Amino acid sequence: MNEEYTYLPITTCSPTAALAIHAFAEELLSHGAGARVIFDAVAADPECALAQAYAAAIYLTQMTREGQVQAAPHIVTALSNIAFCSRREIDTINAIAAWGQGDERTAITKLRNVVEGSPHDVVAAKLCQILELNDADYVGMLRTSGMAAAVEGRCGYALGLHAFALEQSGHSEVALRFARRALELNADRDPWAQHALAHALLSMDQMIEARAFLHSVSHGWDRCSSFMLTHNWWHLALIELELGNKTAALQIFDEKVWGVRKGHAQDQINAISLLFRLEMQGFHSAQRWADIADHVEGRETEGINRFLDLHYLIALTQSKRTDAADRLVAHLQSNRVAGALARGILAYAYGEYREAAAAFAPAFHHLDELGGSNIQRELFEQIFADSVRKSTCNITRAVHEQHRVAA
Structure with missing residues (x-):
C-alpha cells in the first residue's frame, strides 16, 4: 500500500483502531478477503467516525437493500461523531452517508474532493472508482484516478486504478503501461491491476496473451474477496468461450465462478453473464439457472442498480420465474435504456426474436449509460446480435416453408 496513506490523520483515541483502519485499507485495495478487519476498529473505538463510515461502506458494496439497512446504524454513529474530524474525514463520512441514501452522484463528488x-x-480513490463505474462516469473515473496516480511516491494500487480507468476510456496502450508499472511495484497483491492489464490486452485483440497472463497470476486469487476471485476467473472463462473451448468455460463456471459466495450480487452477475453466454452457444442447464434464480429472486423491486437488475432479469427469465420477471421489467421501464433492454430480454426468453431485436435496437448505442465495464456490457450486444441472427433464421425458414408448400 502507499505508505503515505498511513500518515494521513485519523481522529481516534485508539492505536488499535488506527492499525485496523490501515489493515482495512490494505485489504480493500488488494481485494483481500479480510476487509472485515474494519469491525476491529469499530470495536476498539466505537466513536471513531472514520471507522464507522468504512464499516458502512463494506455493507454498501454488497449493492443490496439488506446492505443499505446494515450500513445505516454505522452511518448514524459516524455522523454523530463527526464534530472533531478532519476535513478529509468529514467529506469521506458525508460521501458514504450519501451513498447509503442512494445518492451516488453526491457521494462521487465528495470522494473526488x-x-x-x-x-x-487511495481508499477514497478506490471507493470513488466503484461508484463512478456503477454510475457510468468514465470521464470522471479517469480524472479521479489520475489525481491519485500522479502524486510523488506513486502507489501501485493508485496506478492500477488509473490503468483500469484509462482502458475504460479507450486508452488501451497507455493503460497497459500503467498496469505493468503497478504490478512492478505490487506484483502479487494487486488483482485489480492484473484485471486492468487483461482488459487492455483484450481490447488490443491479444486474447492468447491475456489468457496466458491471467493463468500466470491466478495462483494469487485464492486470498481475494469472492468478487475479485470469481471475476478474474470469469474473464478467463470468457476467453476460453471466445476461443471455442466451451467445456473449459463450463468447468470454470462450476469450479471458480459460481458457488464461492452465492449471496453476493457481483458473484451472481458473474455467473449469470457467463452462463447466458454459454446458453447462446447452445448449452442449456435448467438446474444451474434455478440455483442462481433462487438467490436473486426477491431483489426485483430493490432498484439498487439497473445493470445488476438486467442480469437478475436474465436469471429469472431463464428459470421461468415469470411473475418476478414481469415485476422487474415493469420496474425498469422508468429508464429508457434499461427499459428497452428489459423488454428485449423478456422477448428473447419467449423466443420472440424479432421483437427482442426491435426492443434492443434503440438502446444499442446507449449501453455505456448502464455502468459496468465494457466487457460486461458486451453481454447485451451479444443478446442483440443473437436476436437478429435467430429472427433472420426464422424468416428464412418461413420463406422456405412457403416455397415448399407452393411447390
Whole structure:
C-alpha cells in the first residue's frame, strides 16, 4: 500500500483502531478477503467516525437493500461523531452517508474532493472508482484516478486504478503501461491491476496473451474477496468461450465462478453473464439457472442498480420465474435504456426474436449509460446480435416453408 496513506490523520483515541483502519485499507485495495478487519476498529473505538463510515461502506458494496439497512446504524454513529474530524474525514463520512441514501452522484463528488485535497487517500480513490463505474462516469473515473496516480511516491494500487480507468476510456496502450508499472511495484497483491492489464490486452485483440497472463497470476486469487476471485476467473472463462473451448468455460463456471459466495450480487452477475453466454452457444442447464434464480429472486423491486437488475432479469427469465420477471421489467421501464433492454430480454426468453431485436435496437448505442465495464456490457450486444441472427433464421425458414408448400 502507499505508505503515505498511513500518515494521513485519523481522529481516534485508539492505536488499535488506527492499525485496523490501515489493515482495512490494505485489504480493500488488494481485494483481500479480510476487509472485515474494519469491525476491529469499530470495536476498539466505537466513536471513531472514520471507522464507522468504512464499516458502512463494506455493507454498501454488497449493492443490496439488506446492505443499505446494515450500513445505516454505522452511518448514524459516524455522523454523530463527526464534530472533531478532519476535513478529509468529514467529506469521506458525508460521501458514504450519501451513498447509503442512494445518492451516488453526491457521494462521487465528495470522494473526488477528498482525492483532490489528499491524493494519497487511495481508499477514497478506490471507493470513488466503484461508484463512478456503477454510475457510468468514465470521464470522471479517469480524472479521479489520475489525481491519485500522479502524486510523488506513486502507489501501485493508485496506478492500477488509473490503468483500469484509462482502458475504460479507450486508452488501451497507455493503460497497459500503467498496469505493468503497478504490478512492478505490487506484483502479487494487486488483482485489480492484473484485471486492468487483461482488459487492455483484450481490447488490443491479444486474447492468447491475456489468457496466458491471467493463468500466470491466478495462483494469487485464492486470498481475494469472492468478487475479485470469481471475476478474474470469469474473464478467463470468457476467453476460453471466445476461443471455442466451451467445456473449459463450463468447468470454470462450476469450479471458480459460481458457488464461492452465492449471496453476493457481483458473484451472481458473474455467473449469470457467463452462463447466458454459454446458453447462446447452445448449452442449456435448467438446474444451474434455478440455483442462481433462487438467490436473486426477491431483489426485483430493490432498484439498487439497473445493470445488476438486467442480469437478475436474465436469471429469472431463464428459470421461468415469470411473475418476478414481469415485476422487474415493469420496474425498469422508468429508464429508457434499461427499459428497452428489459423488454428485449423478456422477448428473447419467449423466443420472440424479432421483437427482442426491435426492443434492443434503440438502446444499442446507449449501453455505456448502464455502468459496468465494457466487457460486461458486451453481454447485451451479444443478446442483440443473437436476436437478429435467430429472427433472420426464422424468416428464412418461413420463406422456405412457403416455397415448399407452393411447390
